[in-house]
Amino acid sequence: xxxxxxxxxxxxxxxxxxxxxxxxxxxxxxxxxxxxxxxxxxxxxxxxxxxxxxxxxxxxxxxxxxxxxxxxxxxxxxxxxxxxxxxxxxxxxxxxxxxxxxxxxxxxxxxxxxxxxxxxxxxxxxxxxxxxxxxxxxxxxxxxxxxxxxxxxxxxxxxxxxxxxxxxxxxxxxxxxxxxxxxxxxxxxxxxxxxxxxxxxxxxxxxxxxxxxxxxxxxxxxxxxxxxxxxxxxxxxxxxxxxxxxxxxxxxxxxxxxxxxxxxxxxxxxxxxxxxxxxxxxxxxxxxxxxxxxxxxxxxxxxxxxxxxxxxxxxxxxxxxxxxxxxxxxxxxxxxxxxxxxxxxxxxxxxxxxxxxxxxxxxxxxxxxxxxxxxxxxxxxxxxxxxxxxxxxxxxxxxxxxxxxxxxxxxxxxxxxxxxxxxxxxxxxxxxxxxxxxxxxxxxxxxxxxxxxxxxxxxxxxxxxxxxxxxxx
Amino acid sequence: xxxxxxxxxxxxxxxxxxxxxxxxxxxxxxxxxxxxxxxxxxxxxxxxxxxxxxxxxxxxxxxxxxxxxxxxxxxxxxxxxxxxxxxxxxxxxxxxxxxxxxxxxxxxxxxxxxxxxxxxxxxxxxxxxxxxxxxxxxxxxxxxxxxxxxxxxxxxxxxxxxxxxxxxxxxxxxxxxxxxxxxxxxxxxxxxxxxxxxxxxxxxxxxxxxxxxxxxxxxxxxxxxxxxxxxxxxxxxxxxxxxxxxxxxxxxxxxxxxxxxxxxxxxxxxxxxxxxxxxxxxxxxxxxxxxxxxxxxxxxxxxxxxxxxxxxxxxxxxxxxxxxxxxxxxxxxxx
Numbered sequence: 001x002x003x004x005x006x007x008x009x010x011x012x013x014x015x016x017x018x019x020x021x022x023x024x025x026x027x028x029x030x031x032x033x034x035x036x037x038x039x040x041x042x043x044x045x046x047x048x049x050x051x052x053x054x055x056x057x058x059x060x061x062x063x064x065x066x067x068x069x070x071x072x073x074x075x076x077x078x079x080x081x082x083x084x085x086x087x088x089x090x091x092x093x094x095x096x097x098x099x100x101x102x103x104x105x106x107x108x109x110x111x112x113x114x115x116x117x118x119x120x121x122x123x124x125x126x127x128x129x130x131x132x133x134x135x136x137x138x139x140x141x142x143x144x145x146x147x148x149x150x151x152x153x154x155x156x157x158x159x160x161x162x163x164x165x166x167x168x169x170x171x172x173x174x175x176x177x178x179x180x181x182x183x184x185x186x187x188x189x190x191x192x193x194x195x196x197x198x199x200x201x202x203x204x205x206x207x208x209x210x211x212x213x214x215x216x217x218x219x220x221x222x223x224x225x226x227x228x229x230x231x232x233x234x235x236x237x238x239x240x241x242x243x244x245x246x247x248x249x250x251x252x253x254x255x256x257x258x259x260x261x262x263x264x265x266x267x268x269x270x271x272x273x274x275x276x277x278x279x280x281x282x283x284x285x286x287x288x289x290x291x292x293x294x295x296x297x298x299x300x301x302x303x304x305x306x307x308x309x310x311x312x313x314x315x316x317x318x319x320x321x322x323x324x325x326x327x328x329x330x331x332x333x334x335x336x337x338x339x340x341x342x343x344x345x346x347x348x349x350x351x352x353x354x355x356x357x358x359x360x361x362x363x364x365x366x367x368x369x370x371x372x373x374x375x376x377x378x379x380x381x382x383x384x385x386x387x388x389x390x391x392x393x394x395x396x397x398x399x400x401x402x403x404x405x406x407x408x409x410x411x412x413x414x415x416x417x418x419x420x421x422x423x424x425x426x427x428x429x430x431x432x433x434x435x436x437x438x439x440x441x442x443x444x445x446x447x448x449x450x451x452x453x454x455x456x457x458x459x460x461x462x463x464x465x466x467x468x469x470x471x472x473x
Numbered sequence: 474x475x476x477x478x479x480x481x482x483x484x485x486x487x488x489x490x491x492x493x494x495x496x497x498x499x500x501x502x503x504x505x506x507x508x509x510x511x512x513x514x515x516x517x518x519x520x521x522x523x524x525x526x527x528x529x530x531x532x533x534x535x536x537x538x539x540x541x542x543x544x545x546x547x548x549x550x551x552x553x554x555x556x557x558x559x560x561x562x563x564x565x566x567x568x569x570x571x572x573x574x575x576x577x578x579x580x581x582x583x584x585x586x587x588x589x590x591x592x593x594x595x596x597x598x599x600x601x602x603x604x605x606x607x608x609x610x611x612x613x614x615x616x617x618x619x620x621x622x623x624x625x626x627x628x629x630x631x632x633x634x635x636x637x638x639x640x641x642x643x644x645x646x647x648x649x650x651x652x653x654x655x656x657x658x659x660x661x662x663x664x665x666x667x668x669x670x671x672x673x674x675x676x677x678x679x680x681x682x683x684x685x686x687x688x689x690x691x692x693x694x695x696x697x698x699x700x701x702x703x704x705x706x707x708x709x710x711x712x713x714x715x716x717x718x719x720x721x722x723x724x725x726x727x728x729x730x731x732x733x734x735x736x737x738x739x740x741x742x743x744x745x746x747x748x749x750x751x752x753x754x755x756x757x758x759x760x761x762x763x764x765x766x767x768x769x770x771x772x773x774x775x776x777x778x779x780x781x782x783x784x785x786x787x788x789x790x791x792x793x794x795x796x797x798x799x800x801x802x803x804x805x806x807x808x
Contacts, residue, residue, distance in 0.1 A: 063575045069528055070571035074564045076538045080553025081560055087553075088619050091546025092771035098539040099775045102532065103782040110532045111789040114525025115796055122796050165546075167768040400554045406625045410561045417565050421572050428579045 009407035010082045010399045017074050020418050023370050024068030030195020031061045032136035039132050052215045052438030060432050062117055067425045086388055086398035090166045094149050101145035109138035151180035153389050155248045178248050182241035189234045194369025196226035201366025202433045204359040215437040217353055228340035246297055250306045252383035255319035256326045258283035262307040268293035276319035322383045329375040332368045339365055478772040479762040482544035485779050491744050493533035495737050500527045502648020504596020515660045522655040522801045543775045547765040548755040555614045555621040556606045559628055563602035569595030604640030608633025613758035639678040646671045650733035657800050665724055676717045693750045713742050
């Protein structure tokens with residue numbers, strides 16, 4: 001397809017399916033924890049508003065979760081179908097990590113999800129809360145294992161190469177590889193931020209539509225507190241992650257910064273904008289701030305770090321792409337901090353729920369967290385190329401022997417199905433959000449996610465007015 | 474270490490896959506039965522019987538994939554590459570089905586029928602692709618060293634097409650007997666009527682595969698028909714016949730859970746027959762589990778978790794089924 005090689009097609013296929021996938025778990029992680037907080041607040045304060053919000057968001061959660069599960073099954077098979085040499089070579093390390101993810105996280109989520117969604121009247125409130133808690137714990141445990149696997153591929157340690165394949169020798173080192181704590185913190189916070197932005201945008205949208213209810217106010221308020229506190233933490237964590245990357249993957253940092261030549265003793269400017277040109281090995285049209293690159297990455301006025309010229313051309317990641325994806329992520333991050341601060345200022349003046357320009361901005365920022373997550377992942381994954389296991393196995397040596405034709409057919413199928421189904425799913429999620437919490441559209445109390453425990457005493461079935469009588473359809 | 478890790482792992486993965494086949498079998502079966510049930514309320518009820526559990530059922534498939542990568546990375550690579558096309562179709566089918574669970578309740582009236590079609594279609598594609606993969610697995614793969622050498626469409630043979638249809642029938646039996654247990658009234662009667670021919674069809678299918686396989690593969694014939702194996706293994710076909718008879722008998726007298734229980738046992742028998750035919754190969758016809766095994770450090774590490782956690786998983790899965798026990802009644806919509 002378009003003259004692409006089988007390797008390029010396999011990479012596009014993986015990139016496409018994983019990018020679509022990550023949107024859903026990110027929201028799953030955030031919403032699951034949010035639901036725990038809402039349910040706890042409801043149990044504690046008995047205020048209706050928390051229960052309304054819980055019943056509202058749990059529906060969005062259900063649709064989102066289903067899409068996350070089915071798009072995730074694809075990922076667990078793709079390592080074998082498309083990257084068989086990688087799996088043969090490194091499966092001894094990544095396989096057990098993913099197996100632990102399934103055993104400790106997926107089953108936990110799946111086992112308690114049914115009770116969480118449908119069990120309001122089947123179990124007591126304490127047990128239901130426990131189920132919600134287990135689902136949320138599952139999402140976080142899942143993130144832990146998958147980031148352990150990814151971090152090991154980025155900064156591998158604790159292994160030996162025996163008989164032409166990777167053998168794990170120290171599991172503690174494998175799991176706690178140097179980049180693991182930074183990636184885990186960065187991604188978990190990112191999921192929380194993305195969810196807060198989504199929830200906040202929903203609240204702001206309803207306020208703009210004139211639906212000023214306590215539930216709507218509460219969800220905007222909670223989201224803005226989250227943003228205010230967590231967005232600055234994320235910037236600090238991101239900075240630490242960057243320093244870690246400089247230590248273990250200097251080529252990635254050089255590519256992110258569009259930094260080609262390192263002059264000993266000469267400070268590195270921060271290139272704000274420019275066009276890294278891989279062929280001419282320089283960054284064109286740069287707009288830079290002197291010394292700032294040194295300051296950010298070495299925390300000193302004249303510090304230096306390797307440029308792309310220090311690496312053989314075959315070992316350089318694509319600077320043009322990662323330079324820009326990184327700037328998209330960071331730019332959005334600062335906008336999040338700004339939104340949080342603005343909300344605080346308006347809140348202090350009692351105008352947060354009525355300032356239309358602020359509410360519009362909050363709506364606009366709704367997808368910003370997800371865009372930032374995608375941009376960040378593209379940066380870190382393309383930035384570690386050409387390696388699939390850093391400095392150990394090249395991506396080109398990892399791919400299965402499929403023909404370009406096969407990969408084209410399957411890629412087209414994935415693209416069609418994903419856009420059709422997940423596109424529809426996202427539109428349903430937005431429609432649910434548009435209905436709003438606690439009120440119109442919701443049928444019987446308490447909440448519509450229930451299977452009411454009908455008396456088993458042989459009472460006649462109540463005819464549900466929403467269900468057409470048989471045969472009428 | 475005194476334990477034979479590859480054998481333990483083969484048993485765990487075999488157990489995981491069997492859990493998948495019987496559990497996702499009945500909820501895939503519900504999608505397969507959709508074309509036979511026209512009434513919207515009935516269809517809602519059918520979906521409601523599995524809504525709280527389908528996600529857990531599918532998780533066994535993910536476990537099968539990742540555990541195979543952990544314990545037998547070579548088999549994971551070769552099998553999944555060789556079965557690329559059917560597996561991609563299976564995954565796409567499962568996606569269609571999984572999202573339709575939610576969408577068919579969220580859609581406006583005009584689109585509901587469309588999502589029913591997607592739900593049923595996805596179930597057919599997923600089940601049929603699994604059957605093709607199963608047939609191709611029995612047929613074996615052309616392997617040299619660490620990689621699959623055959624073509625993309627080698628997996629499609631008359632035999633694998635037949636096993637594809639066979640698996641549809643097996644899942645339809647699981648689905649219909651599950652619904653006999655979980656519903657009542659007209660829908661239950663309809664399922665009882667459907668389950669009879671499906672049971673007979675499955676017995677015929679099992680019979681044909683049991684003849685076809687040894688005829689096509691001499692080493693499988695030798696495994697079954699040499700002495701003393703023929704005596705050890707004779708309970709499998711005898712029990713298969715007895716179980717089928719038991720299902721047909723139970724269907725005639727106001728059945729509840731018995732047909733489903735027996736259908737599970739029938740699937741288990743078919744599964745054991747397969748295991749007898751192929752053991753100890755993990756990439757038939759020639760790569761045994763020991764030749765495809767991961768380093769002992771990998772198998773040992775994952776084993777600790779598997780042995781400790783799988784019983785816990787089974788406990789809370791059972792608890793979830795217990796919470797949602799009993800008949801599902803009309804109007805118990807949760808959406």
